[in-house]
Amino acid sequence: MSRIAVNLPGLHMKNPVMPASGCFAFGQEYGKLYDLNRLGAICVKAVTVEERRGNPTPRVAETPGGMLNAIGLQNPGLKHVLEHELPWLEKYDTPIVVNIAGYSVEDYMEVAREISKVHNVSAIELNISCPNVKEGGITFGTDAGTAAHLTDKVKSVSDVPVYVKLSPNVTDIVEIATAVEGAGADGLSMINTLLGMRIDLKTGKPILANRTGGLSGAAIKPVAIRMIHDVRQKVDIPIIGMGGIYEVDDILEFMMAGANAVAVGTANFIDPFVCPNLIDQLEDRMDELGIETLSSIVGRSSL
Amino acid sequence: MIMDNMTIKNQEEIAPKIYRIEVTGPLTQQMKNPGQFVNLRVSKGIDPTLRRPISICDVDVEKETLTMIYRVEGKGTKLLAEKVVGDEVNILGPLGQGFPVEAAKPNDVCVLIGGGVGIPPLYYLGKQLVAAGAKVITILGFRTDKDIFLEEEFQELGELIITTEDGSKGVKGFVTDALKELKAYDLYYTCGPKPMLKAVEQTASTHGFISLEERMGCGVGACLACVCDLKERDKTTGKAYAKICSDGPVFLSGEVIL
Ligand SMILES: Cc1cc2nc3c(=O)[nH]c(=O)nc-3n(C[C@H](O)[C@H](O)[C@H](O)COP(=O)(O)OP(=O)(O)OC[C@H]3O[C@@H](n4cnc5c(N)ncnc54)[C@H](O)[C@@H]3O)c2cc1C
Numbered sequence: 001m002s003r004i005a006v007n008l009p010g011l012h013m014k015n016p017v018m019p020a021s022g023c024f025a026f027g028q029e030y031g032k033l034y035d036l037n038r039l040g041a042i043c044v045k046a047v048t049v050e051e052r053r054g055n056p057t058p059r060v061a062e063t064p065g066g067m068l069n070a071i072g073l074q075n076p077g078l079k080h081v082l083e084h085e086l087p088w089l090e091k092y093d094t095p096i097v098v099n100i101a102g103y104s105v106e107d108y109m110e111v112a113r114e115i116s117k118v119h120n121v122s123a124i125e126l127n128i129s130c131p132n133v134k135e136g137g138i139t140f141g142t143d144a145g146t147a148a149h150l151t152d153k154v155k156s157v158s159d160v161p162v163y164v165k166l167s168p169n170v171t172d173i174v175e176i177a178t179a180v181e182g183a184g185a186d187g188l189s190m191i192n193t194l195l196g197m198r199i200d201l202k203t204g205k206p207i208l209a210n211r212t213g214g215l216s217g218a219a220i221k222p223v224a225i226r227m228i229h230d231v232r233q234k235v236d237i238p239i240i241g242m243g244g245i246y247e248v249d250d251i252l253e254f255m256m257a258g259a260n261a262v263a264v265g266t267a268n269f270i271d272p273f274v275c276p277n278l279i280d281q282l283e284d285r286m287d288e289l290g291i292e293t294l295s296s297i298v299g300r301s302s303l
Numbered sequence: 304m305i306m307d308n309m310t311i312k313n314q315e316e317i318a319p320k321i322y323r324i325e326v327t328g329p330l331t332q333q334m335k336n337p338g339q340f341v342n343l344r345v346s347k348g349i350d351p352t353l354r355r356p357i358s359i360c361d362v363d364v365e366k367e368t369l370t371m372i373y374r375v376e377g378k379g380t381k382l383l384a385e386k387v388v389g390d391e392v393n394i395l396g397p398l399g400q401g402f403p404v405e406a407a408k409p410n411d412v413c414v415l416i417g418g419g420v421g422i423p424p425l426y427y428l429g430k431q432l433v434a435a436g437a438k439v440i441t442i443l444g445f446r447t448d449k450d451i452f453l454e455e456e457f458q459e460l461g462e463l464i465i466t467t468e469d470g471s472k473g474v475k476g477f478v479t480d481a482l483k484e485l486k487a488y489d490l491y492y493t494c495g496p497k498p499m500l501k502a503v504e505q506t507a508s509t510h511g512f513i514s515l516e517e518r519m520g521c522g523v524g525a526c527l528a529c530v531c532d533l534k535e536r537d538k539t540t541g542k543a544y545a546k547i548c549s550d551g552p553v554f555l556s557g558e559v560i561l
């Protein structure tokens with residue numbers, strides 16, 4: 001095994017880097033810029049049973065080192081994704097993770113059942129944490145009992161490993177993490193975006209049409225690191241770490257905090273080549289720091 | 304290649320808060336389509352985080368220069384205005400689907416209608432339309448005569464009508480007040496603030512092409528920050544929306560809900 005390869009349930013990754021859900025659509029756009037086989041895995045946009053039109057625009061606002069988004073889970077719906085998006089990814093031999101969302105347990109189960117049957121899908125990322133959609137997300141992700149129930153139900157219909165994507169907008173993330181681990185989650189993804197707001201000084205009104213949005217980017221990294229570190233003390237399942245990864249040291253920091261692999265979101269908007277660039281820089285940086293293999297540093301911060 | 308550092312060759316304030324910047328580099332070889340834009344990184348670090356979309360105003364492929372004209376609005380454009388000759392700017396582009404020059408047949412009368420910083424992309428378009436044998440009439444809208452830019456450049460392409468809101472130069476009022484008076488034309492191309500685009504679409508007697516703006520995340524079609532609604536579902540993709548950054552910024556009149 002190469003020194004930067006990592007193995008997680010369902011995900012045999014040649015390197016620990018995947019794009020984060022929602023920042024990479026279904027791969028086609030970035031696939032025009034570089035060979036997606038360079039990636040450790042590909043995580044695609046949230047899929048819901050029905051097509052979703054999403055929130056009105058403006059959907060993004062900025063803050064130093066970060067951005068707010070209120071896309072509202074816009075996606076073409078399960079049928080379209082099965083017929084058009086996932087087949088397009090068949091030409092790649094890198095694992096595909098499909099982020100799924102819903103408004104009822106039944107919705108989630110339907111998407112999970114169908115998506116997990118697709119032969120080129122390696123894992124499901126259960127989005128219980130999207131803060132944008134009024135009727136969904138937030139309620140599943142902020143209560144340990146609800147999150148565990150949903151995990152259990154989705155696990156019961158999924159043919160592939162299920163990673164539960166945790167919301168940071170909770171008082172005690174460790175409680176949620178242990179609850180979903182207990183319900184059978186194969187892994188965790190963390191963190192999703194933090195709820196925020198910006199106001200336009202000219203109008204006195206929020207910049208985002210949705211008023212609030214999810215904060216991502218470098219600004220949230222310390223929050224993600226702290227949460228992953230805390231969760232790593234109490235759970236044994238693998239963690240895909242994300243939230244503000246922008247340079248190569250961030251990957252190592254996430255892994256030392258307890259992540260087994262990482263996802264890069266907002267940084268793709270700054271530099272569309274960021275994922276392959278970070279992968280290229282990884283081994284040199286490991287040499288400089290005297291790190292033999294990536295797996296050896298996972299969770300070092302808790303030792 | 305789609306991303307490169309380009310070097311600033313020139314930068315000057317051509318009207319209050321309006322800057323013309325000229326950058327150079329081989330990326331220009333691909334900038335052949337008017338109405339496309341580039342996504343600029345205005346700082347090396349992460350403040351601001353996002354790139355800034357700016358239209359291609361003119362390209363000299365031989366000299367490898369790209370000209371852009373922008374208004375200082377907020378943090379990003381202010382940082383851009385502070386850059387000096389010799390500085391590098393990271394540019395992603397050209398992006399999006401531009402204005403179709405081939406929609407105009409030789410001798411067709413094309414009306415270019417621009418407002419404020421929607422004007423720059425019409426210049427590269429106008430040059431190509433004239434080269435293709437079309438006749439160009441330009442209507443440019445400004446708030447007041449002090450704000451006027453690119454006047455001589457557009458005059459060289461054909462008839463130019465200027466409108467100002469305060470009547471300090473040209474026709475008093477909006478671009479649509481001048482458009483109403485035009486007798487016969489075959490199609491139009493327009494870029495500017497949304498209320499203007501709406502009014503142009505309603506006033507024009509022909510079809511045309513409309514360039515839209517929206518806040519962007521990725522600029523390449525991956526994040527769905529910049530969507531607009533289509534009047535009818537796209538027949539090939541089945542989608543009820545379009546992404547301004549990659550399906551646009553230019554759309555056929557009547558295609559999107561403004
Ligand atoms: C396809 C396209 C082409 C454009 N071409 C030109 C041009 O040729 N000349 C020009 O002066 N302006 C142009 N604009 C508008 C220009 O992108 C904004 O004025 C600029 O991004 C403002 O950045 P700022 O940091 O100065 O303002 P801030 O208000 O500080 O920006 C905050 C955030 O909002 C975004 N934003 C603010 N206003 C706009 C806007 N009108 N459109 C899109 N995003 C915005 C910024 O990109 C940034 O992410 C174009 C926009 C688009 C979408």
Ligand SMILES: Cc1cc2nc3c(=O)[nH]c(=O)nc-3n(C[C@H](O)[C@H](O)[C@H](O)COP(=O)(O)O)c2cc1C
Nearest residue numbers: 020021022046069127191192216217243244265266
């Ligand atoms: C524009 C945008 C869209 C996103 N869409 C989704 C989504 O559909 N599902 C999801 O689970 N997370 C979504 N996220 C959250 C990211 O996957 C990631 O958890 C978060 O942005 C933190 O990582 P970053 O700081 O590297 O961006 C989205 C983030 C952004 C910026």
Ligand code: FES
Nearest residue numbers: 520522526527548
């Ligand atoms: S800006 Fe990301 S899809 Fe258009």
